[in-house]
Amino acid sequence: MFRKLPVYCFGKYKFNANIINKVSALLKIKPSLANEDINFFGDVRLLDAQNKLIGVFACEEARKKADKLGQDLIMINQEIKPALCKVCDYSDELASKFMNDIVKIREQQKLNDQHFKLSHTITMQDLKLKVNQAKDLIKKQNTLRVTIICPIETAIQAKSILYTLKDLSQAFMIPKGEIKTRDFKEKEVFDKKKDPQEQVQLDIEFEAIEKIEHNLDLPQIKIERLINQYYSKSLQEKTEDEQDLADLFKVQQPEKEKEKEKEKKVEEKQKTKLEEMMDDSEFDFEFQDASTNQQSYYLKDGNLSKYVKLYKMIEWSQGRK
Structure with a gap:
């Protein structure tokens, strides 16, 4: 007979133990005992959802208070005296951490990698088209980094383009700082006979004037699907890392065994x-x-x-x- 997985029944999300274990693994935290899974009979210090102390109660009384508030009772640490518990919507709290600490950060990293690149020879007409593209892009990520890589003798011209971009887009985004200039070197020089041209990289970062708060209020089925996707991806990355590590520290055969195998092949x-x-x-x-x-x-x-x-x-x- 299959064991029925516990369901945490308060709040919007009602994750079972399987989903909670996956989210906890992604967040790199230990899953907490909750509600009827807590097998403790001593006194506990009880915290609210904002981590403020409610008081010290017997564990059963704390469970009743959580039920009265319509929330879960979570065991934080039972090794200390008195033990530490928290009243909150456990599944909702894990979902919020998952979206903010994993999904939001990774999506932001993807968007940051897709930063705007301009040419130092761009025309005014093309620059206006880029401004319209920037308007759509900054709505999705709230920040935008613009880069120009150019020969060192055209750096002043490139700065002028960035200042023009700033003036054309001042209605929806403003610069977070000044233009940063640094030396740029290509990774590969195909023509070794030709001396590499000295280049500079100019960067400026913009932020949206009206920042949009992304809606993280997903339906149950969608957030569970998202959790499963990220969990499967993390397992795949872990397997690839372990394989790379095994290849790096692969145990080599002793020299004598190698010589024997070599002699055997020669004889054959x-x-x-x-x-x-x-x-x-x-x-x-x-x-x-x-x-x-x-x-x-x-x-x-x-x-x-x-x-x-x-x-x-x-x-x-x-x-x-």
Whole structure:
């Protein structure tokens, strides 16, 4: 019979233990015991959802207070005296941390990687089109970084373009600071004979005048699907990291074993000199060795010259051993 997974029944989200374990793993925290899973009979210090102390109560009384408030009772730490518990909507709190600490940050990192790049030779018409694109983009991420990479002698012209961009977009975004200039070097120089041209990189970051609060209020099925996606991805990344680590610290065979394997391969590939001579049509002899496991030979005819060659061959073979 399958064990019924506990469901935390207060708040908007009602995660079972499976989802709670996945979210906790993503947040790198230990899952907390909640409600009827708490098997504790001593006194507890009770905190509210804002981590303010409510008071010290017996555990059963604290459970009743949580039920009265329509929230979950969470065991934070039962190793201390008195133990520490919290009244909150456990699933909702985990969902909020997941969206803010993982989803929001990772999405922001993706958007930051897709920063705006302009050319130092851009025309005014193209610059106005870029302003319209910036207007749509900053609505999604609230911040925007604009970059120009140009030869050092055109740096003044590039700065002028950024100032023009600032003037054209002042209705919906403002710069967070001044233009930053630094040396830029290409990762690869394909033409080694040609001296690399000195270049500079100019960056300026903008922020939206009217910042949009992203709605994190997702339906139950959507947030569970999102949790499962991130959890599967984290497992895949972990597997890839472990494989890379195993490849890096791969246990190598001892030198003696390597030499033995090498010798074995050489022996398999190369015929011995004796076998080559036996295959020669000039000689007409056979092995006669059924039970004694000793090498003995006889000639099919009485040709003396063949016998002499065979004798030398056997003598060489035995000396080799």
